[in-house]
Structure formats: structure tokens, C-alpha cells
Amino acid sequence: MKTVLLTNGQQRKTLAVARSLGKRGIRVITSDETYMNPTGFSKYCHKSLVYPNPKTYPEKFYNWLCETIVKYECDVLFPMDDDTLDIVMENLEELNRLCIVPVSSIESYHIASDKGNSTRLAEEVKVPCPKTLYIKDLSELEKVEEVLSFPMIIKPRKSSGSRGIRVVCNKADLIEHYNIIHKDHLYPIIQECIGLGTRYDVCLLFDKNNKLKASFTQKELRHFPVEMGPSTLQQSIVYPEIEEMALKIMNKLKWYGIIEFEFMLDSNDGKIKFMEINPRFWASLQMSIYSGVDFPWLLYNIAIGENIKKHISYDTGIMCRWLLPGDILHFISNKERNKMMPPIWGGKKYKVYDDILSKDDPLPLLGFILACIRYAFDIKMWKLMFKR
Numbered sequence: 001m002k003t004v005l006l007t008n009g010q011q012r013k014t015l016a017v018a019r020s021l022g023k024r025g026i027r028v029i030t031s032d033e034t035y036m037n038p039t040g041f042s043k044y045c046h047k048s049l050v051y052p053n054p055k056t057y058p059e060k061f062y063n064w065l066c067e068t069i070v071k072y073e074c075d076v077l078f079p080m081d082d083d084t085l086d087i088v089m090e091n092l093e094e095l096n097r098l099c100i101v102p103v104s105s106i107e108s109y110h111i112a113s114d115k116g117n118s119t120r121l122a123e124e125v126k127v128p129c130p131k132t133l134y135i136k137d138l139s140e141l142e143k144v145e146e147v148l149s150f151p152m153i154i155k156p157r158k159s160s161g162s163r164g165i166r167v168v169c170n171k172a173d174l175i176e177h178y179n180i181i182h183k184d185h186l187y188p189i190i191q192e193c194i195g196l197g198t199r200y201d202v203c204l205l206f207d208k209n210n211k212l213k214a215s216f217t218q219k220e221l222r223h224f225p226v227e228m229g230p231s232t233l234q235q236s237i238v239y240p241e242i243e244e245m246a247l248k249i250m251n252k253l254k255w256y257g258i259i260e261f262e263f264m265l266d267s268n269d270g271k272i273k274f275m276e277i278n279p280r281f282w283a284s285l286q287m288s289i290y291s292g293v294d295f296p297w298l299l300y301n302i303a304i305g306e307n308i309k310k311h312i313s314y315d316t317g318i319m320c321r322w323l324l325p326g327d328i329l330h331f332i333s334n335k336e337r338n339k340m341m342p343p344i345w346g347g348k349k350y351k352v353y354d355d356i357l358s359k360d361d362p363l364p365l366l367g368f369i370l371a372c373i374r375y376a377f378d379i380k381m382w383k384l385m386f387k388r
Contacts, residue, residue, distance in 0.1 A: 003027040003073060004300065005099075008080035009039035009048065010371060012322065012355040013285040015364055017078060018045050020289060020296040029072055036374045038356060041367030047072070054083040062087055069098045076100045076303050078281075078296075082113075082158075085280050102303035104256045104279065111253060112279040114157045116189045118249075122274040125252055127245045129274045130191040130266075138182070141175050144190060151193040154178055156185035165228070167193060194273055196227055197265030200239060202246040203288055205295055205311075206255045207302050214298050214311040216288040217243055221319070222340075224330040232326035233342075233352075234284050236291040236318045242272050249274070258299060286355045287320035319352045324368055 004021055008014050009032035018028045022044020030039040031049040040048030049068060052060035061084070069077065077099050079085040088095060089109050095101050103109070111117045122129050133140075133147060144152070154177055156164040164185060166177040174190075181188045198219065205214035217239050220231035246261040260278040265271075281295070288295055292314040301308050319342065321327045331337050331344045342350035356364055 001025065001027050002075045002304065003029060003046075004076045004078060005069060005072070005074040006030045006039065006078050006080055007051070007084040008032060009037040009045075010034075011081060011283065012038065013281045013283050014080045015039045015042060015356065016286040016289060017080070017281065017296040018042050019358075019361060020294055021300060022046075024297060026300065029068075029074065031068070034371070034374060036367065036370040038364035038367035038371065041363040043361050043363065054087055058087055062091055066095070066098060069095075074099050076102070076300060078299075079103070080281055082280070100303045102257045102299055104259075105254070108254055109279055112255075112259060112277045115155050115159075115276050116157045116187075118277045119189065119274070121252055122249055125248050127248055127274050128266075128271055130194050132192075133190040135178075135187050135190065138179070141178055144174065145171065148190065148192050150174075153191045153193050154181055154188050155191060156181055156188045158185060164188075194264065195267030197267040199231070199265075199275075200237075200242055200263045200272070201234075201282060201284075202239075202243055202261040202263070203282060203293075203295065204246060204250065204255075204259050204261070205298055205302070206250070206257065206259070207308075208256050210254045210256065212247070212250075212310065212312075213302065213308055214293050214295060215243060216291065216293040216295075216314060218284065218287055222321075222327060222330045222334075224326050224333060226330060226333050230283055230326070231322070232330045233319060233321040234287045236287065236314060236316050238316055245272070245274065249277075257302075258295060284320060284322065284355070286353070287318070288314070290320055290353045291315045291318045317351055319350065320355060321352055322355045324356055324365070325372075 004026055006014050006017055009030040015038050018030055018039050022028045027046045028044060029047045030045050031051050033053055035048055035050060039045055051064045054061040079088040089106050116134055119129050119132050151167050151169045154166045164181055168174040168177055201218050203216045207213050217237055218234040219237045220234055222233040223229045224232050242263045258281055260282040262275040263272050264275050266273050293311050298308055342352050346352045356368060
């Protein structure tokens with residue numbers, strides 16, 4: 001029996017991977033900073049482990065990772081989020097001698113994970129993007145108004161979702177917030193503000209020869225925080241125009257493994273604009289699995305050397321929600337909550353499924369409740385969850 005080690009058991013995408021692989025007889029070991037996480041309570045999880053905080057103690061985490069792979073004879077490692085993935089990428093050559101790590105090269109990763117580098121790549125292949133400035137010296141802030149008009153958006157080069165993003169409406173705020181962000185994230189990019197249009201995600205999988213093996217597109221329907229937060233409800237769709245944009249960028253980027261593109265409708269000119277790349281599994285992974293593209297299983301098979309068929313067809317109109325706590329918080333915050341469609345409690349009648357709740361595998365709900373109790377007063381954890 002093959003063994004797969006997962007990090008970041010707190011996250012619902014990790015639960016999706018554990019269920020996908022566990023249902024097929026793969027021995028799944030999950031890990032996080034605490035035993036109180038949804039994935040660890042899944043019946044498809046063979047074992048749950050605790051590791052040192054990767055942000056605070058990167059060396060301790062790496063040593064733990066190597067020891068765990070050897071101790072439990074792990075065949076494959078899936079680093080599930082930025083904090084663990086960054087450490088894996090820095091030590092990829094050594095880790096590849098211990099087990100299979102289905103990720104791309106460090107060179108490609110540095111392009112995809114950097115908002116500045118990925119936006120430059122999109123511009124190079126003529127994919128529409130918000131107008132972007134790449135600051136090289138803080139003195140250049142004095143001349144930003146010559147190129148962009150307020151409001152502007154400051155984005156850290158390395159962050160996921162809306163973490164660290166600031167909207168500024170005047171020069172004083174621009175200089176103040178840019179310098180604050182610059183202290184932790186050197187030379188963030190500055191972009192024009194294109195409004196808050198509809199958001200779309202294109203999810204792709206490439207084999208070791210950089211060939212496309214799976215694709216899936218979803219539309220984000222609801223979010224929390226309502227305007228700029230992570231999606232709490234998504235719908236499977238087909239949108240050839242943005243799928244072609246993503247593949248146009250990928251033609252310039254040699255890639256192996258999972259990757260996700262985020263696009264947004266520009267409310268000013270009505271055009272779709274490239275926003276960023278996530279070089280890892282995305283939070284709403286369960287959505288694609290319900291629709292018929294099982295990315296974790298496909299990636300696992302590619303990792304162990306299987307030659308899989310291309311998966312680009314799937315069911316459309318399927319919806320998946322992050323009810324606990326995302327969609328409930330959206331409902332509370334939404335002034336037009338009574339007009340929401342599908343309604344907050346809409347289930348399979350509306351083709352709505354859930355990320356966590358499952359009759360087949362109910363105990364992750366208990367893991368979620370215990371995690372909430374553990375982190376009830378941890379402001380940093382709640383900010384982390386809702387700034388994705």
C-alpha cells in the first residue's frame with residue numbers, strides 16, 4: 001500500500017485530498033500544528049501528526065518533515081499551502097531523494113508564485129492585466145501618479161488571495177502603506193483598481209513532460225468578507241476565453257503538477273483581466289472533484305508514473321459551498337441575504353454540495369468544531385483564514 005503525506009490538515013482542500021486518495025485505498029497521513037483539524041478526523045486519514053510552525057521554525061519543520069517521511073515510509077508528499085510549500089521548494093533536491101514530490105522546478109515556481117513575475121509573463125504573451133507598476137526604488141513612489149490614477153492597489157509579490165493587499169486613495173496613503181508592506185514584502189507591485197467584478201478560476205494539471213492532463217473552470221458566486229474575501233460558493237462552468245488565456249501563459253512556463261489561475265471581470269471596460277497564479281492546490285478543491293475532475297487522484301497517478309488520459313470534460317452547473325463558517329458569515333454580512341440564490345440552506349435540490357459536511361465522512365465536522373474552540377481567540381488564525 002502506498003503512503004501519501006499531507007501538510008496543512010486544517011484546510012478544507014487538504015480534507016478533499018485525503019478523501020479522494022483514502023477512498024481508493026491509499027494510506028493517507030495528515031499533519032498540522034495541532035491535532036485539532038478537520039482532515040485528521042476523517043475516516044480516510046490513517047494517521048494525524050503535529051509539526052513545528054513552518055513560519056516560526058522553518059528549520060525544525062524541515063527536519064521534522066525529513067524524519068517523518070523516513071519513519072512512516074512515505075511514498076509521496078503533497079505540500080498543501082504556501083508556508084509548507086515554500087520550505088519544500090527550497091529543499092526540493094534533497095526531498096526528492098526521500099520520496100516523490102510532484103511539484104514544478106524552483107525556477108518556474110519563482111515565476112508563478114511572484115505576482116510581479118507572473119503579471120510580467122501575462123503581459124509578455126498579451127493576456128489582459130490591470131495596468132501594473134514594478135517599483136525598484138522607493139523614490140519612484142513620487143512619480144506613480146504620472147502613470148496611474150487613484151484609487152490604486154498595493155500587492156505583496158508573495159501572498160495568497162487578499163493577504164496584505166491595500167487599496168489607497170491618495171498619495172499620502174500610498175507612501176505610508178507601501179512602506180509598511182515593503183518592510184515584510186520587498187517592493188510590492190502597484191496596480192490600477194479595476195473594481196470588484198465577477199471572479200473566475202482556471203485549474204490545470206500538467207505531467208512531468210509539461211503536457212496538459214486536466215483542466216477545470218469555476219465561477220465564484222459568494223465571498224467572505226463579501227467584497228474581497230475568499231469564495232464561499234462556487235459553480236462549475238466552461239469559459240473557453242479565459243481557459244485559452246491561462247494556457248497561453250502556460251505555453252511560456254514549463255510546469256509539472258497543479259496550478260490555478262485567477263481572473264476578474266474589469267467593471268470599467270467589461271474585459272476579463274488576469275489577476276494572479278496559485279502554484280498549489282486551491283481552497284475550493286472539492287468543487288472540481290464533485291464536478292468530475294479529481295485533481296488529487298490524477299496528480300497522484302502522474303506522480304507514481306502512470307500515463308493518464310486527459311480530463312477536460314466535466315459536469316457544469318454544480319455548486320459547492322464552504323458553509324462552515326464561510327457561507328454562514330457571508331449570509332450574516334449580506335444585506336440582501338433573503339434574496340440569495342441558492343439560499344443559505346439550499347442543498348442538492350439546487351445542485352449545491354459542501355466542502356466539509358458529508359454523511360459518508362461526518363467526523364471532520366467535529367474536527368472543525370474543536371479547531372474553532374482551539375483558535376477562538378487567535379486573531380492571526382482568523383485573519384489567515386479569511387485573507388486567502
